[in-house]
Amino acid sequence: MDNQQEQYSCAVLTLSDKGSRGEREDTSGEFLKKTLTEAGFILQSYEIIPDRKEIIIQSLKDLVDNKRITLIVTTGGTGVSPTDVTPEAMEEVVEKEVPGMAEAMRAASLLKTNRAMLSRGKVGIRGMSLIINLPGSLKAARENLEVVLPVIPHALEKILGGTSDCGAE
Ligand SMILES: Nc1ncnc2c1ncn2[C@@H]1O[C@H](COP(=O)(O)OP(=O)(O)OP(=O)(O)O)[C@@H](O)[C@H]1O
Numbered sequence: 357m358d359n360q361q362e363q364y365s366c367a368v369l370t371l372s373d374k375g376s377r378g379e380r381e382d383t384s385g386e387f388l389k390k391t392l393t394e395a396g397f398i399l400q401s402y403e404i405i406p407d408r409k410e411i412i413i414q415s416l417k418d419l420v421d422n423k424r425i426t427l428i429v430t431t432g433g434t435g436v437s438p439t440d441v442t443p444e445a446m447e448e449v450v451e452k453e454v455p456g457m458a459e460a461m462r463a464a465s466l467l468k469t470n471r472a473m474l475s476r477g478k479v480g481i482r483g484m485s486l487i488i489n490l491p492g493s494l495k496a497a498r499e500n501l502e503v504v505l506p507v508i509p510h511a512l513e514k515i516l517g518g519t520s521d522c523g524a525e
């Protein structure tokens with residue numbers, strides 16, 4: 357994002373049982389905070405919470421409805437293990453899905469690892485906020501974020517009601 361563009365607020369939400377108990381360093385969350393800040397977003401919230409559906413729902417709603425954060429990026433809990441419930445929480449939080457962004461991440465990731473098909477991460481809109489689910493590992497978080505990062509400013513402009521033409525590269 358260059359200086360001429362609006363600076364959007366962002367939050368990083370790490371969803372990890374081990375991380376929330378202090379048993380694993382949150383390298384994915386640290387990476388996301390650094391990368392989003394370097395890209396021009398203003399980091400307003402960072403939290404590590406356990407993989408519990410009700411807690412995830414509550415945190416996401418608080419970030420949108422009370423803290424009014426424009427971009428929320430989560431990491432973890434998108435897979436197929438019994439504790440992975442991020443997509444189920446998203447179903448109760450988002451008002452509109454943006455499936456193309458989630459599918460773009462999976463498509464690009466499949467070129468790197470066939471395990472990418474195991475991520476069930478979603479992207480969606482609640483109010484005037486965009487919520488993006490990334491997988492949990494640092495490698496996966498990095499590889500997925502790089503796919504959508506260039507498109508996020510235009511997505512946010514549109515979510516906030518911007519009327520600029522979409523045709524420009
Ligand atoms: N916040 C994180 N930072 C760094 N690596 C992570 C993080 N979260 C997950 N990972 C890595 O990605 C793998 C898959 O993530 P997953 O969410 O399935 O973790 P998990 O082993 O079930 O444990 P937990 O939910 O407690 O993080 C983990 O085994 C771990 O190697």
Ligand SMILES: Nc1nc2c(c(=O)[nH]1)N[C@H]1C(S)=C(S)[C@@H](COP(=O)(O)O)O[C@H]1N2
Nearest residue numbers: 432433434435465471472475491492496499
């Ligand atoms: N680009 C990319 N996507 C990826 C991976 C990866 O290494 N690179 N790991 C996959 C793996 S191994 C899993 S289990 C799922 C879900 O991860 P999560 O449960 O940590 O969210 O993301 C997948 N997506």
